[in-house]
Structure formats: structure tokens, C-alpha cells
Amino acid sequence: MQADTSAAGGTPVLRLSGITKSFPGVRALNGVGLELFPGQVTALIGENGAGKSTIVKILTGIYQPDEGVIQVNGRETRFPTAQAAGEAGVTAIHQETVLFDELTVAENIFIGHAPRGRFGLIDTRRMENEARRLLASIGADLDPRQRLRELGIASKHLVAIARALSIDAQVVIMDEPTAALSHKEIHELYELVEKLKAQGKAILFISHKFDEIFRIADRWTVFRDGQYVGAGLMSEVDEARLVQLMVGREVDQIYPKRHAEIGAPVLTVAGYSHPTEFDDIGFTLHRGEILGFYGLVGAGRSEVMQALFGITRPSKGACRVDGQVMVLRSTAEAVNAGIVYVPEDRGRxxxxxxxxxxxxxxxxxxxxxxxxxxxxxxxxxxxxxxxxxxxxxxxxxxxxxxxxxxxxxxxxxxxxxxxxxxPRIIILDEPTKGIDIGSKAAVHDFMSELAAEGLAVIMVSSEIPEVLGMSDRVIVMREGRIAAEFTGDQMTPENLVRAAAGIEGAAA
Ligand SMILES: Nc1ncnc2c1ncn2[C@@H]1O[C@H](COP(=O)(O)OP(=O)(O)OP(=O)(O)O)[C@@H](O)[C@H]1O
Ligand SMILES: [Mg+2]
Structure with missing residues (x-):
């Protein structure tokens, strides 16, 4: 099946048709089509493994298609190398962006196309000035001379975006760009997307988050199992329809929380404090319980969990497992105590x-x-x-x-x-981030089943439906402290949001 051009407004900048790509044992793409239009954001939607990142790699010259045609401005072309794609004006921010820790911010931005002076030498001054200008244009306050390894994930992302902009691109591809960003940075990214649209760039946006797809995309394309399923305008579709197209079936019960007997306390934390990250954290976790931790990004939730897993050490406070005081000096000691932590940054x-x-x-x-x-x-x-x-x-x-x-x-x-x-206690940090809507249910189902068998679960999540749908009890953190705790019918979206933001009137 091919993309339907009749519904298209204007001529596509980029048009793929009949693209097939196989790897040993899998056909990642099977005759797919995709069209991108100037000044418009096209969301590419599909389950984990549907072929989204593979098409990105074909578009950026990293993989060669086995079959199919790539057209830029109506003219057939090929991208034998990443450089060829860049020269044709296609640039990407990858799901796992390839950046170099040992190089500076400016070098990472301009790698492969640094401004050169006489004798073909890299003009470092110009490169740094140009990097500074690009970073400023996206509101990133970074020193171009800093080495990348000194930066956090979010800053590295900004470097990747600046790199994408340094190539005067017609097509900008973003593969799950917001997965590693905080709330504030996500909003900055949305603003950046608006700017790029206003400059007439065609944007391909890959995301598993429907709220952001509806917020920023003009068009959609769905792949399922390496096949093209359909494409159209966002204004003419709703979430239920898109989910149905991508999963191929109705996804009804997203939060399959089972009833579990809440048993004896397994983990008791009292007065846990850290000089900069959190203060006076205390709670009890029981067998069979799923305890949600909600809060804004930066509220200190992950930092508390890292201390419970022996990654960092609290300056004060005590942690007991089955009533026995534990001093967790390393992750090995935590694992021995029956505690495991699945971090948010699972790639790394x-x-x-x-x-x-x-x-x-x-x-x-x-x-x-x-x-x-x-x-x-x-x-x-x-x-x-x-x-x-x-x-x-x-x-x-x-x-x-x-x-x-x-x-x-x-x-x-x-x-x-x-x-x-x-484990006896599992801490899951944003367990379904980057996981498609169909598989989310499988992850939740498994969590629920293990809790019913007596596992004690802490789930850190910034997704309110997930927190409310899965937790027996919710603790809300704000600025490193426990702001509120909710159970039963006090567990409402309003209460969570108010407590997380520190708005008066939250029923505690
Ligand atoms: N180099 C490779 N060798 C073998 N198989 C590969 C390779 N690259 C991708 N695949 C397979 O191709 C299929 C499509 O993968 P792709 O990364 O494009 O999925 P995706 O839609 O981006 O999924 P996600 O939402 O999880 O990021 C998967 O089955 C994957 O395992
Ligand atoms: Mg992918």
C-alpha cells in the first residue's frame, strides 16, 4: 500500500515509496510509503518494533533500503552515506543520538561540516561562535567549549538539536525527542518545533505519547509490523482510531490492576535525607502493594530510589527490610537485601x-x-x-x-x-516510558500479577493515568519532600496535581 497523495496539501519535500528493508530473520519494513510536507509536522506512529527508527536510518543514509524509491522535491535520489543525506537537507535527532563524549559541544555540533579557514584547517573561533549562536537560538545556555561528558542527558539533547540546525535542513527528524527531557525542556522543544515549522521545514516526529502528538502534529502516518497502515490529517482523526490502526485491535483495558492482599510491611524508610536532593523521607511499603510516587520532574523521586538501591547514600535516616536495619552501600548490597531498581535511563x-x-x-x-x-x-x-x-x-x-x-x-x-x-521489593522508575500503548498493558499486567504473588512494588511515574490506574496508594513529592499521600477516593488527578505543584487546598 502506498501513501495517499490525493489528500496532500502541496507537494511533499520528501517522498518515500515501496521501501523494504530486511535484516537476518526480520523484515523491518515491507513496501512502506511516507510523505513529508514543508511547514508541517508529520507524526509517525507504531508499536515497538514497527519500523519507525529503521525508516529514520534509511532517511539519514545509515541503512540502505533493499527496495524502494526516495524522492526529494520530486526528484529521485539515494542516500549512500549519512553525509549525502545531510547534503540533501535531511537531518535527524536520533532515539539514541550519536554524540562524542570526548569532544566539545561545538565539535559535536559541527562534526563533519566544521567551518574551515585557509589551508582547509578547522576555524575553531568561527565554529565556537556559530555554536554559541545556534545554542542561543534554542535557548540553551551551554558553553561551546565544554566537553560533552560533563553534560547531563537533557543538555546533550540540546546539543543534538543544535547539530540538526547547524545543517540547513529542509527535513528535520525527531525520534522520541522528549523521552529524556524534563517538563520545562519539553515545552522548549515544542516551541522549537513551532519555529522550525515557521521556517518552512518539514518535520517527522516519532513519539509514543498521544498528548504531544495531538498537540504538535499536523499529519499522521501509522506503521504496523513493518507495513504502511495509513496516513491523514490530525484534525480528522482521534486517539482511539490511531491506537486501533497501530495495534490492529481495540485496546480497552489499559490498567489491569488486580486485587492483591496487602500484607505485612517489608520496607520501612524513616528520616531519609540527602544534603541537596531530598529531606526527611519516610514511608512504609507492604507485601503485595503497589505504591505510586508522583511528582514533577526534579521533585527528588528518582534520587530517593537511587539511595534505596545503594547508588547514592543518604546523609541521615534509616531503612529497614523486614524490621532489620540495612545500610545500603552498594547496589550489590541492595540486591542481596532483595531490593532492585529499574532506572528511568534504561539505555545507559x-x-x-x-x-x-x-x-x-x-x-x-x-x-x-x-x-x-x-x-x-x-x-x-x-x-x-x-x-x-x-x-x-x-x-x-x-x-x-x-x-x-x-x-x-x-x-x-x-x-x-x-x-x-x-526480588522482594522492586522499584520501577517510569516503567512504560518509550513503550507503546499495546505493550504498556502487558507491563502493567505483569506488575499486577507479581504484586498479587506478594512482591512489593514502588512505581515512580509522571503519568497520572498510570499512577492512578496501578497504585494502591500514592505518595506525592515536591522539592525533595513528601508533600502528600493519598488512598482510595482521595486519589484523584486534581489532588495529585495540586500536591505536586504546592497549590493550597489539596485534600491530604
Ligand atoms: N541492525 C538490525 N539488525 C537486525 N534487526 C534489526 C536491526 N535494526 C532494527 N532491527 C529490527 O527491525 C524491527 C524494527 O525496529 P525499529 O527500531 O525500526 O522499531 P521502532 O518502530 O523504532 O520501535 P520503538 O518504538 O521500540 O523504538 C525490529 O524488529 C528490530 O529488532
Ligand atoms: Mg525506535
Missing amino acids: QGAVKGLPIFQNVTLPSLNRTSRSGFLRLAEEFAMARDYTQRLDLRAASLDQDIGLLSGGNQQKVVIAKWLATK
């Missing part, structure tokens, strides 16, 4: 690239599967199969290198890996 702290999926799952549980000193491969495999199936993993085989999975599927493997350690 989670997947071991180069290793097959099944080993990524079983890695931390090796003492469960190894007997008399050697690994029982069959057992390892069975465990990996069980956990990944329950999380709706889409992979050609469990022997596959995890690095070859789509972004969302890598995340499912990392979650499976920590669940497979059979």
Missing part, C-alpha cells in the same frame, strides 16, 4: 549490547540458574522466554543481540532482567 544503565537477549535477562540471576558451577542453558533460556513473553517482547529470537532490538523492546528486556531476579 540497563542493556548489555553485544550479548544475546536471553543472557541479558538472566545475567543478574545467574546464581538461580547455575548449578554446581556451570550454567544450565536450557533453564536460562526458559526463564528468559517466560519473562520476555509476559512483557510482550517482539524479537526474532532470544539469541539475537539486544543491540539490534528496537528501543522499546530493549527496555522490555531490561525490565524482564530485574524481575527475573525474583
Whole structure:
């Protein structure tokens, strides 16, 4: 099937048709089409593994299609290299942007197309000035001479955006650009998208978040299992229709919370404090309970969880597991105490690239599967199969290198890996970020099932429907402190938002 041009307003800047791309064991794209128009944002929507990032890599010369045609301004062309795509005016901010930690901000922005002076030498002064101007134009207060490794994820993202702008692009591709950003930065990114639109650039925007798709996109295209399913105008579609197209079925019950007996306390935290990140945190977590932690980005939720996992140390306070005081000096000690933490930044702290999926799952549980000193491969495999199936993993085989999975599927493997350690307490930080709407239900279902078996769960989430749909109880943090706690019918969106923002009148 091909994109329908009849509904198009104007001529597409970029037009793909009949694009096919196979990898050993998977056909990532099967005859897909895509059109991008000047001054318009097209959202590309599809489940984890649908082929979205693959089409981006084809558009940016990283992969060559097996079949199909690429047209720029009506003329057929090819992108044999990333440089060729850049010269044709196509630039991307990738899901996992390739930046270089050892280079400076300016060098990262201009790598491959630095301004050169006489004798062909790189004109560092000009490059830095130009970098400063580009960063200022997107409101990023960064020093062009700083090394990238000194920056946080959000700042690195801004560098990637500045790089995209440094090429005078006609087409700007953003692959899940807001996944790593805070609220404030997300708004800045939306403003940036508006600016790019006003400059007449065609934008391809990939996201799993429907609220932002409806907010910024003008058009949509849906892929499912490497196939083109449809395209149209945002003004003529609703969320239910898009979800149905992308999943191929109705997604009704998104929060399959089961009833679980809330048991005895397992974890008691009292007076936990940190010099800069959080203060006087105290709560109790019970067997079978899902305890939600809601708050704005920067409220200190992840920092508290990192302290409970032995990544950082509190300056004061005590943590008890089954009544016994624990001093958690390392993640190994936390794991021994039965506590595991699945971080938000799973790409960095989670997947071991180069290793097959099944080993990524079983890695931390090796003492469960190894007997008399050697690994029982069959057992390892069975465990990996069980956990990944329950999380709706889409992979050609469990022997596959995890690095070859789509972004969302890598995340499912990392979650499976920590669940497979059979912890007593699991802390999930933004468990469904980057995971498509269909698979979200699988993740929630599995969480709920494990809680029913007696696992104690802490879920840090910034998504109100997820927090309300999954939690037995919700703690709201604000500016490093516990602002409120809600149970039962006090758990409402208004109460959560008010407590998180510090607005008077929140019923506590
Ligand atoms: N280099 C590769 N080798 C083998 N398989 C690959 C490779 N790159 C992608 N794939 C496979 O192609 C399919 C499409 O992956 P892609 O990354 O395009 O998905 P996606 O739509 O971006 O998903 P997500 O929402 O999870 O980011 C997946 O099955 C993936 O495992
Ligand atoms: Mg992707």
C-alpha cells in the first residue's frame, strides 16, 4: 500500500515509496510509503518494533533500503552515506543520538561540516561562535567549549538539536525527542518545533505519547509490523482510531490492576535525607502493594530510589527490610537485601549490547540458574522466554543481540532482567516510558500479577493515568519532600496535581 497523495496539501519535500528493508530473520519494513510536507509536522506512529527508527536510518543514509524509491522535491535520489543525506537537507535527532563524549559541544555540533579557514584547517573561533549562536537560538545556555561528558542527558539533547540546525535542513527528524527531557525542556522543544515549522521545514516526529502528538502534529502516518497502515490529517482523526490502526485491535483495558492482599510491611524508610536532593523521607511499603510516587520532574523521586538501591547514600535516616536495619552501600548490597531498581535511563544503565537477549535477562540471576558451577542453558533460556513473553517482547529470537532490538523492546528486556531476579521489593522508575500503548498493558499486567504473588512494588511515574490506574496508594513529592499521600477516593488527578505543584487546598 502506498501513501495517499490525493489528500496532500502541496507537494511533499520528501517522498518515500515501496521501501523494504530486511535484516537476518526480520523484515523491518515491507513496501512502506511516507510523505513529508514543508511547514508541517508529520507524526509517525507504531508499536515497538514497527519500523519507525529503521525508516529514520534509511532517511539519514545509515541503512540502505533493499527496495524502494526516495524522492526529494520530486526528484529521485539515494542516500549512500549519512553525509549525502545531510547534503540533501535531511537531518535527524536520533532515539539514541550519536554524540562524542570526548569532544566539545561545538565539535559535536559541527562534526563533519566544521567551518574551515585557509589551508582547509578547522576555524575553531568561527565554529565556537556559530555554536554559541545556534545554542542561543534554542535557548540553551551551554558553553561551546565544554566537553560533552560533563553534560547531563537533557543538555546533550540540546546539543543534538543544535547539530540538526547547524545543517540547513529542509527535513528535520525527531525520534522520541522528549523521552529524556524534563517538563520545562519539553515545552522548549515544542516551541522549537513551532519555529522550525515557521521556517518552512518539514518535520517527522516519532513519539509514543498521544498528548504531544495531538498537540504538535499536523499529519499522521501509522506503521504496523513493518507495513504502511495509513496516513491523514490530525484534525480528522482521534486517539482511539490511531491506537486501533497501530495495534490492529481495540485496546480497552489499559490498567489491569488486580486485587492483591496487602500484607505485612517489608520496607520501612524513616528520616531519609540527602544534603541537596531530598529531606526527611519516610514511608512504609507492604507485601503485595503497589505504591505510586508522583511528582514533577526534579521533585527528588528518582534520587530517593537511587539511595534505596545503594547508588547514592543518604546523609541521615534509616531503612529497614523486614524490621532489620540495612545500610545500603552498594547496589550489590541492595540486591542481596532483595531490593532492585529499574532506572528511568534504561539505555545507559540497563542493556548489555553485544550479548544475546536471553543472557541479558538472566545475567543478574545467574546464581538461580547455575548449578554446581556451570550454567544450565536450557533453564536460562526458559526463564528468559517466560519473562520476555509476559512483557510482550517482539524479537526474532532470544539469541539475537539486544543491540539490534528496537528501543522499546530493549527496555522490555531490561525490565524482564530485574524481575527475573525474583526480588522482594522492586522499584520501577517510569516503567512504560518509550513503550507503546499495546505493550504498556502487558507491563502493567505483569506488575499486577507479581504484586498479587506478594512482591512489593514502588512505581515512580509522571503519568497520572498510570499512577492512578496501578497504585494502591500514592505518595506525592515536591522539592525533595513528601508533600502528600493519598488512598482510595482521595486519589484523584486534581489532588495529585495540586500536591505536586504546592497549590493550597489539596485534600491530604
Ligand atoms: N541492525 C538490525 N539488525 C537486525 N534487526 C534489526 C536491526 N535494526 C532494527 N532491527 C529490527 O527491525 C524491527 C524494527 O525496529 P525499529 O527500531 O525500526 O522499531 P521502532 O518502530 O523504532 O520501535 P520503538 O518504538 O521500540 O523504538 C525490529 O524488529 C528490530 O529488532
Ligand atoms: Mg525506535
